[in-house]
Amino acid sequence: MALHDEASLAAAVAAFDEGRLVAIPTETVYGLAAPVDRPELVERIFQLKGRPPGNPLIVHVASREQARACVSEWPDLAEELASHFWPGPLTLVLPKSAWIADRISAGQPTVALRMPDHSLTLAFIRALGRPIVAPSANLFTRLSPTTAADVVATFPNDQVLVLDGGACQVGIESTIVAIDGPARTLWWLRPGRIGRAALRALLPPGWRLAEAKERPGGELGSPGRMQAHYRPDKPLRVHVVTDPEQAGRLRCRLDQDPRTFRMELPGHPEAAARCLYASLRRAELGDNECIDLIVPQAWLAAPVWEGVINRLRKAASEWREPVR
Ligand code: AMP
Numbered sequence: 001m002a003l004h005d006e007a008s009l010a011a012a013v014a015a016f017d018e019g020r021l022v023a024i025p026t027e028t029v030y031g032l033a034a035p036v037d038r039p040e041l042v043e044r045i046f047q048l049k050g051r052p053p054g055n056p057l058i059v060h061v062a063s064r065e066q067a068r069a070c071v072s073e074w075p076d077l078a079e080e081l082a083s084h085f086w087p088g089p090l091t092l093v094l095p096k097s098a099w100i101a102d103r104i105s106a107g108q109p110t111v112a113l114r115m116p117d118h119s120l121t122l123a124f125i126r127a128l129g130r131p132i133v134a135p136s137a138n139l140f141t142r143l144s145p146t147t148a149a150d151v152v153a154t155f156p157n158d159q160v161l162v163l164d165g166g167a168c169q170v171g172i173e174s175t176i177v178a179i180d181g182p183a184r185t186l187w188w189l190r191p192g193r194i195g196r197a198a199l200r201a202l203l204p205p206g207w208r209l210a211e212a213k214e215r216p217g218g219e220l221g222s223p224g225r226m227q228a229h230y231r232p233d234k235p236l237r238v239h240v241v242t243d244p245e246q247a248g249r250l251r252c253r254l255d256q257d258p259r260t261f262r263m264e265l266p267g268h269p270e271a272a273a274r275c276l277y278a279s280l281r282r283a284e285l286g287d288n289e290c291i292d293l294i295v296p297q298a299w300l301a302a303p304v305w306e307g308v309i310n311r312l313r314k315a316a317s318e319w320r321e322p323v324r
């Protein structure tokens, strides 16, 4: 579909009136969307994905004004982060407005907000005239979709209209932080393309970035933090290696084993994120029984690899650290 094809946008808006959901391209992964103010369609998202009700949805906006209308507080730091990173892969969690349904926030007093960096989806939200809620357009716990074809293969056409905006450029879900004004803390909920250092650089004096699990009074509910998630339908074994010789020996051994598919990732974190889910999808096809991936140990502690390593830890059924 052409990016500014008004007729296609109108058809996508009309799909909601027919009771269908709309799959939207974003720079992170494809989303399964419903208008923020249509409870019965929001409900369909949970049904179609098999998503448990405790999982809140991210609200996607096309302007900062729309974001402000969804929250009861919009602190200076929200304005600062939004003006710096939006449109882009950063989700901000803030105290919600009363009109945001409990179903969207999973009963929490907060709402997660993001402005996706994709012109087709921004045009769609503008054509609709209100924000949309959109989790990733996959079945619960399974691989996230990074192309329109991935979504078409998962959901029936009579239930979901897919806007094709090409392959996702970031490839992994957004970074999520919660802005806690009273505690002067930015709680780190999910790693993504935007790393900790970039966020710390924008914190006002007296503020800190901290792990969500350290929050007094309990961790913020954020199911993106679940242990098993983003799983291919075959066992994925991740082998951490300390040096290229060890990697070479292991590669030879795995390549002689017909039961496995040895998957590879590029050595650059942004390139690896971009092709991560597509590579896992390719690896789960075929008649192999399992998938093996070799990962250099240096990636584990490197901040630029945090998002990819986080997804791999959740996707892996086995995680083998080097024997000393
Ligand atoms: P996804 O399914 O990839 O769209 O991810 C949505 C994730 O956003 C959820 O699983 C949560 O981790 C996070 N999230 C959404 N809303 C909230 C909220 N109000 N508070 C904390 N985390 C949230």
Ligand code: MG
Pocket: 135, 136, 144
């Ligand atoms: Mg998801």
